[in-house]
Amino acid sequence: MARQFTQKHAKEIAKKLGMVVHKGRRIHDHAVLIYEGKEVVSFGIRRASKEVGHDHLPKDLHLRMKDCKDLHRCTLSRDDYLELLRDKELVSDADTEGSN
Numbered sequence: 045m046a047r048q049f050t051q052k053h054a055k056e057i058a059k060k061l062g063m064v065v066h067k068g069r070r071i072h073d074h075a076v077l078i079y080e081g082k083e084v085v086s087f088g089i090r091r092a093s094k095e096v097g098h099d100h101l102p103k104d105l106h107l108r109m110k111d112c113k114d115l116h117r118c119t120l121s122r123d124d125y126l127e128l129l130r131d132k133e134l135v136s137d138a139d140t141e142g143s144n
Contacts, residue, residue: 048109049092049098053116057101060115061122065089079126084135105130 058065058075067121070097072088103114106129110133114120129135 048103049116051090051111052086054098054101057105057112057116058087058089060118061125079135084129106134125131 057075063075063077066111068074071134072090074086074088076086077084085105087101089123090098102109107115111128115125126135
């Protein structure tokens with residue numbers, strides 16, 4: 045079965061969202077989205093092989109598969125992503141006041 049997301053996809057999504065990527069001690073790096081001073085979401089990026097699956101991304105990003113693909117394809121922007129998190133009450137309105 046083909047992988048939906050690879051290391052390349054994970055790195056591109058992390059970059060698009062402006063995530064901070066911390067080097068892990070062993071086989072993973074850790075991407076963290078900080079918004080308004082709070083950690084909103086995070087996911088691991090496997091370093092073992094560029095083709096190792098990263099199909100955990102939709103779950104870790106609180107997205108449907110389609111939305112995660114759209115995020116990678118750039119049809120879903122960072123602002124759109126944050127709006128989806130607001131709709132799911134993962135980012136509160138208080139966190140977003142004054143951010144425009």
